[in-house]
Amino acid sequence: MNNHYHHGDLKNALIQAGIEILSREGMEALSLRQVARRAGVSHTAPYAHFADKQALIAAIAAAGYQKLYEALIAAQLSQDDPFARLMGTAHAYLQFALDEPDHFRITFSGVVEAEQDYPDYVEQSKRCFALVVKVVEDCQTGGLFTQADTQLVAVSIWSCIHGFVQLLLAKQLPGSLTAQVSIHDLFNLHLRQVLPIDNR
Amino acid sequence: MNNHYHHGDLKNALIQAGIEILSREGMEALSLRQVARRAGVSHTAPYAHFADKQALIAAIAAAGYQKLYEALIAAQLSQDDPFARLMGTAHAYLQFALDEPDHFRITFSGVVEAEQDYPDYVEQSKRCFALVVKVVEDCQTGGLFTQADTQLVAVSIWSCIHGFVQLLLAKQLPGSLTAQVSIHDLFNLHLRQVLPIDNR
DNA sequence: ATAAAATCTTTACAGTGTAAAGTTCGTAAG
DNA sequence: CTTACGAACTTTACACTGTAAAGATTTTAT
The missing domain is CATH 1.10.357.10 (Tetracycline Repressor, domain 2)
Structure with missing residues (x-):
């Protein structure tokens, strides 16, 4: 069933969310938590795919x-x-x-x-x-x-x-x-x- | 006496502190609080001289x-x-x-x-x-x-x-x-x- | 079937920007 | 000289951030 687990392609969803935030709100607003929020996951979920914020930015x-x-x-x-x-x-x-x-x-x-x-x-x-x-x-x-x-x-x-x-x-x-x-x-x-x- | 009040030239001291932080620790480490710490004042003292972080950066x-x-x-x-x-x-x-x-x-x-x-x-x-x-x-x-x-x-x-x-x-x-x-x-x-x- | 690994959540903590209210001090007006 | 005021600073408070740690759920491998 569709639980909160196993989004499917969260890694790319996070990247895309980050790009959207950059486009709409600018660099200042780009935070891991905001990205996670936009992707609809908890604020630490990104750490399963990126070592840290630097890695997401990369x-x-x-x-x-x-x-x-x-x-x-x-x-x-x-x-x-x-x-x-x-x-x-x-x-x-x-x-x-x-x-x-x-x-x-x-x-x-x-x-x-x-x-x-x-x-x-x-x-x-x-x-x-x-x-x-x-x-x-x-x-x-x-x-x-x-x-x-x-x-x-x-x-x-x-x-x-x-x-x-x-x-x-x-x-x-x-x-x-x-x-x-x-x-x-x-x-x-x-x-x-x-x-x-x-x-x- | 030399109380914590009226530093003398805090505004320039803060700018200088910021430059030093940039030189020693890089952009990531440049925070208002760190700058204040280095200048030896409380973390909200900069607001007497700069409207916000942007203003200090400017x-x-x-x-x-x-x-x-x-x-x-x-x-x-x-x-x-x-x-x-x-x-x-x-x-x-x-x-x-x-x-x-x-x-x-x-x-x-x-x-x-x-x-x-x-x-x-x-x-x-x-x-x-x-x-x-x-x-x-x-x-x-x-x-x-x-x-x-x-x-x-x-x-x-x-x-x-x-x-x-x-x-x-x-x-x-x-x-x-x-x-x-x-x-x-x-x-x-x-x-x-x-x-x-x-x-x- | 069961263990291991991957993915996600909850909880926790230190650091940040900044608003609000209080404290101390120089200074100018009476 | 006093007094009042405003500038410079502190303390307190809050929402937000990155990230560590531990637990829950699901997939995958054996």
Whole structure:
């Protein structure tokens, strides 16, 4: 019978509840007890699936990376031109951050301290970075980039978009810069470095 | 006599205590009660000087910006060449983040939600950004940059360094990139965009 | 069938943010 | 000089948090 025991898939329910709380009430409201409440279990039930709050956050962060990965994949598949793919990747990154600012923030918060303890999180992270590297490679093999060091170019591009998004979320950019407009300018500017001048 | 009343400069003592806690024990350990304990007052004494925890964090963040400002100023004064100043600025930014990672993080955490409620914080923030804009301007008037839009170039540069530092602190960059080495490469790469090719 | 393991609950405790009311002290007005 | 007041601080109180410990229920393995 349907007792309070054996929820079925509590682990994922907790992660999902956490994401919903982030979306509705923000980071401050994310507590183990609130998550448990929303999932309809006692406040210590999460400990059967997560060692501590950090572990739950790591799982939520991994889910954030996964969502980001899917958005990036979708953006890349919708474009043929390598440069357009790169641009679409940047937009998708920004869009995720704007849609789910607190989920985005917790994903990159560095709250996950001993990241080696959460292999899921590490793997999702690497997958995303690999996606950026790949699109950069495509640009290079397409003869678009003059720069040789793929990894360095990828880090440069990722840093630029990530920094922009972070500063935007933290409201540390001059108000005159609306997100949707300036991300395009910013990228055109940033990418002009690695492209032979003006072939787009 | 020296009763527990009228500490003298409790407000600043609390800010300093908070910074020390960040330095020694990290963000998790930063609580009003701990701060009060370290300052040698009761756990509600801070409420005479700060409306709530947010307000204390805003003050700590403002202090972080101030410290960053001083580091940037020092870096800029030690160089004559505009490009060297820009490079020094980037290094100083990174150095602050490496020296005091949690103070840096809380400064840019976006934890300060209603930032208009903390004019100190806003002003320190603007001062720092103005410093970046100024060094970019110097580069432009020195004929170094081909790009016209100073503000956009400044945002691009700031985003790149900030994103790199954030990703580094969150350990989201491939381990092969050691900070001190790659910040130089990254900046050479990033700045190559706005400089007429290869005059350094 | 029974033991073991996994999942969940109840109970308990120390730590947290903050509200409320009381205490002490500097200071300004009479 | 006194007195009253307001600022700075303490004590007390409460709801909430993370997490440890022990008990209850259900599944799984032997």
